[in-house]
Amino acid sequence: MLIYEHSRPGRMARAQYVAAEGVSSELADDLGAHARLSALGLPEVSELEVVRHYTNLSSKNFAIDKQFYPLGSCTMKYNPRGAHAVASIPGFLKRHPLAPLANSQGYLSCAYELQNYLKDVTGMQAVSLTPMAGAQGEFAGVAMIRAYHQKRGDNERVEILVPEAAHGTNPATAVMCGFVVREIPVTIEGDVDLEALKAAVGPRTAGLMMTNPSTCGVFERQVQEIAETVHEAGGLLYYDGANLNAILGKVRPGDMGFDVLHMNLHKTFATPHGGGGPGSGPVGVGPRLAPFLPTPTVGRDEDGTYRWLDQNDIPDTIGRLSSFMGNAGILLRAYAYARLLGAEGMNRVGAYATLNANYLATSLEKAGYTLAYPGRRATHEFIVTLSSEAKLQQVTAMDFAKRLLDYGYHAPTTYFPLLVPECLLIEPTETESKAEIDGFVAAMTQIRQEAMTDPTLVTTAPHTLPVTRLDDVKAARDLDLAVKVNA
């Protein structure tokens, strides 16, 4: 039922009326022709109806708080309540983004320290916290690469190289920044094809975007040769921080030779995904790109006062990326997470994320599943390919994914990366216990059995959720994007 179906003319949540008496339309007489004459069209419901409706809606969601959520590349780890609680302290919630510096030292001190922590864990020289999501961090990073070449008058560099396994945002970002995308093939072992890369680089190369571990779930062993190859050709290296959780405390992108990276704080630093956002995508840079960082960043004067650094301090900045200064509330949660973990906790993240992934990969292999890269160590995630199951029983990776929902597990990422057929990309994260992983393996074992004996059960799943499979074709053909007026 829609909230509009609860609506009745004249019903109201009266406690929310700010001036039930004494506010009359005459007060708006000065607006003249500007006045709105048409109805607002919001629902008219009681407070209890609102609370009950949205509580009931919430119960139709899967969530980390309810289920194991092994979504590859998404790092669905536990979101600590303590971090949420401190970001919700009234003084932080009520701070206006344009408050004078004298009334901002509390927030600015947290942001400044977070910048330093992020520099430390990534091995970069400077950090800007302003990008509001991973994709915006990518945009900032590639825009800095462009600004760098332009500043040097190196205007022929129009190509961004992207491994074919890359996340879709990488090529989309390169295009948004005015570049042409050139894809580099990946070997059957999951590494970037170094010979193809060497053949592709040249005076047109602006940079290479990659993530390590790659989206194939393996560590790119030749990363130093790749960095040398791109740098020698005059290009820069972009690190997509989507998979930073795998190496936190073990390897730093700065040490691998990257010039710029973004970090998905909603993955690695455990801030909530919120049903699809908000994210937060700070960027870190090495010496070459530090002059181009997006503004504002936070600096500290000699007297210990924190202040915003803007174009006066960073004259070659690529500019502003948000109305104010990024997703501050998310940055506070990430800061809190870093303080709770501390250096020793930070060092264990990558270790236990990797232990869980390798244990799960080994267990699934024992249960008869085919790993896409069997000879390789799993990193924080790994790929199972179901192409033989699809051939034999016409049960696809999507069918396995949907059937898992019936068993109370969120599905892994399906059909990504695109180059592995019928794949599931599985990432357990470090916050899941052995027992939880064993339960997941048992469900996968059961589904495999079902696929052999009763494939229809799997291909028509899910059977126990609020809806069965939805008609996506109808959704796109008979567009219904809002409740019709009078409906």
Next chain:
Amino acid sequence: MPFIPHTALDEQEMLGAIGVPNVDALFDEIPGNLRAAPLTEVPAGISEMALKRLMDQRARMDEVDLSFLGAGAYEHHIPAAVWDLVGRGEFMTAYTPYQAEASQGTLQLIYEFQTMMTRLTAMDVANASVYDGATALAEAMLMAVRANKTNKSNRIVVAGNLNPNYRAVCHTIVKNQGLILEVLDYDPITGCLLGSVEAALDDAAALVISYPNFFGGLDDVDYLTDQAASAGALVIGVVNPTALALIKPPGEWGTRGADIAVGEGQPLGIPLASGGPYLGFMCCRQQFVRQMPGRIIGRTVDQTGQPGYTLTLQAREQHIRRGKATSNICTNQGLLVTAATIYMSLLGNEGLRQVALTAHSGINALTDSACQIDGVTARFSGPVFHERVLALPVDASLVVEKMAAHGVLPGLALGDWVIGMDHCLLVNVTETKTAADIDRFARLLAEMIEEVKATC
């Protein structure tokens, strides 16, 4: 460390199953010279209790008694039920609703949000939101260039009275795709756009109008929209959602309405929180829906014929189209959309109208009080929604500093924002301010102006 559940026994069993002696062996593919040195900047971990104490202290440093700051982020009352519901783990810790069957809560909620935004703006369709108001405008500009088949141009004409931060953000985002932003001057008396703009719009892809404008004033949107229409330019309206309870929605501007409407959704139940996370909303005409960036939710049916909700028109998006997508965006502000939807449901038509009316009458009352102070005047003539520029007899930044020391943030000193406005203060009033608050503002303003005068 605090959130890893493994016991020593678990670890041994897991390592045994994998067949390695220790966790470190799992990293044997990483070249030895790359292994990280110990962290030097991250301090030792602390307990949740110690963290709370530390953060309480820091938050206290930023507290003020009373604030009249607006300029794009507004202090409204947020009903208790809003964040009680938003804070539920089922909303907070869910992922993007790619698995529709396991995400009907979030998906239906966004469909309701899209409905509410189309009603409030009187536009045909809405998306599931983008990052914030400024980036929504940047996306609208890119969209207008793709969508305008009459004027095939990369020129966007921008009202000079648009929030300067919005203009700066748009410049950062669109310049690399060759878009050119041209700024239209405003009238120094009214703060609104000057007379005929048709010539400036010749062969432009779009005109950007801010309603209310950065100074709180109300441009003649009917006239501007009609002028743009006859010049073949699309109209992008940047609007405040609270204001739309009182002033003309973009879908009703001029004879044909605006083509795209965007804005900052923060006033709809989202705390100020140092500037984010907020949400940018985007609405447009039906005919442009395939040029819209970001997620869009559609209503459809499942295999048994019962209604359900799903992500639709995904062929526009980066995870399908890669380099040919409408934008690289891959999140929406899901949790903030949740807050805004619950906020709008709780307030309803009359509740939101009262918020808007109270704010509007509040700024008028504040203007009357302030203008009785010697040397204080309203900088621009004409009606405003809930924000206005006051011209002071002294440098406004000095007054802000002094009033802040007394616990009152009087607004934004415009010297750093607009050339020649060193004496100007942009003041906002919402429904949260009482007559006593306005009185305190006016008395303190009078005193502090005298203090500044005395020290100059």
